[in-house]
Amino acid sequence: MQMDGTAFTRHLSAHRDRVYSQALWVVRHDQDAEDITQEAFLRLWRSGGDLPESGILPWLLRVTHNLCIDRTRRQGALVRNLGRPDGEAVDRLAWTGPDSAGPDGNLEAEDRRREIMAALATLGEETRSVMLMHYFQGMKVKDIAAALGKNLSSVKVQIHRARKTLRLVLAENHGTPASRQETV
Amino acid sequence: MKTCRDIQLELAGFLDGDLRPEETAGIAAHLARCAECAGELEREQALRQSLGSAPPVRCPATVTTAILKAVAADSPKSAAPVRPPFRRRALAPAGVGIALAACLVALVTTRTPDVDPVHTPEATAIRSEPGPERVRQARRDLAWTLNLAARVIDHNEKETVKDVFGRKIPAAITGSLRSAAEASQGGKG
Numbered sequence A: 001m002q003m004d005g006t007a008f009t010r011h012l013s014a015h016r017d018r019v020y021s022q023a024l025w026v027v028r029h030d031q032d033a034e035d036i037t038q039e040a041f042l043r044l045w046r047s048g049g050d051l052p053e054s055g056i057l058p059w060l061l062r063v064t065h066n067l068c069i070d071r072t073r074r075q076g077a078l079v080r081n082l083g084r085p086d087g088e089a090v091d092r093l094a095w096t097g098p099d100s101a102g103p104d105g106n107l108e109a110e111d112r113r114r115e116i117m118a119a120l121a122t123l124g125e126e127t128r129s130v131m132l133m134h135y136f137q138g139m140k141v142k143d144i145a146a147a148l149g150k151n152l153s154s155v156k157v158q159i160h161r162a163r164k165t166l167r168l169v170l171a172e173n174h175g176t177p178a179s180r181q182e183t184v
Numbered sequence B: 001m002k003t004c005r006d007i008q009l010e011l012a013g014f015l016d017g018d019l020r021p022e023e024t025a026g027i028a029a030h031l032a033r034c035a036e037c038a039g040e041l042e043r044e045q046a047l048r049q050s051l052g053s054a055p056p057v058r059c060p061a062t063v064t065t066a067i068l069k070a071v072a073a074d075s076p077k078s079a080a081p082v083r084p085p086f087r088r089r090a091l092a093p094a095g096v097g098i099a100l101a102a103c104l105v106a107l108v109t110t111r112t113p114d115v116d117p118v119h120t121p122e123a124t125a126i127r128s129e130p131g132p133e134r135v136r137q138a139r140r141d142l143a144w145t146l147n148l149a150a151r152v153i154d155h156n157e158k159e160t161v162k163d164v165f166g167r168k169i170p171a172a173i174t175g176s177l178r179s180a181a182e183a184s185q186g187g188k189g
Helices: A005-027 A030-046 A053-075 A087-096 A107-120 A125-136 A141-148 A152-174 B004-009 B011-016 B021-033 B035-052 B061-077 B085-108 B121-127 B132-152 B155-168 B171-184
Strands: none
Touching: A005 A030, A005 A053, A005 A125, A005 B061, A030 A053, A030 B061, A053 A125, A053 A141, A107 A125, A107 A152, A107 B035, A125 A141, A125 A152, A125 B035, A141 A152, A141 B011, A152 B004, A152 B011, A152 B035, B004 B011, B004 B021, B004 B035, B011 B021, B011 B035, B021 B035
């Protein structure tokens, strides 16, 4: 059974940028992100459309998360992508390249986002994916836990620890103690 | 008695509005007297604001095309209507084409025509009926869609349409559709 074409079109139009962004920022590889986006939507098409309207994006993000993790594990990229990202990749991943949907006009905010994305890139793929689902995609912690089939407490702890890591990385980048970092 | 770590673990749920009223009140009371946790709340809000307001990276058009092609390739498996052989041969690809053209138009158009004949209840009803009128309706749908697509999509997406339709629609149908499209210009869409 496949999804109704009109509904599929609507979902594709509404969510393709967010699914692609999620995949790109997690796997940090253009071709992999494109393949994952395609696979996620093809699975949606084949899902039969039983999902409620409000559940489509969380469903797509769950599938995207799993595809990203599968891919990085398969490629051994969990090790490869750890550590500091290269500057060019971070610039492109942080809304500054030709693929950007457009800056919000606030240069200071743009700079800050770029710093945060650079710090996010130092996290492992799974944690980075969860952080993006929460802070970028706006999913509630309980919804992330439900979508990923995880214990709510473990997701809370994962996010809490990741935030501390981000703060340390940002502090290090600024050459200031973590306690003086006021933004993250 | 909750520790600061306990409180900080709950800040996301606090901002999400997912806690019970008594939990929310307890955290609010703690935040009022604990500068460290209040600062943590501010930082949590700042991070949400910073990443939450970020525009997504635009999905490349090539990916959209690949998705639509994959869906088109997936479609005939489920389409098994009982029709005479000629109509099945003629309409199966046209049906996929109609769906794809509608997808492309819906994805790229920034303005909506006042009347969309493809999705009116009457057109839908006719498409569900057997017989020659169904064939004519399918042709009208595709002509309208192509006509609209030609006016609203950019070069890359036109190439996509050409690519998809060039491979899917038999020549006999294409000629008929072209005539219908010419006849419909200036009218619908």
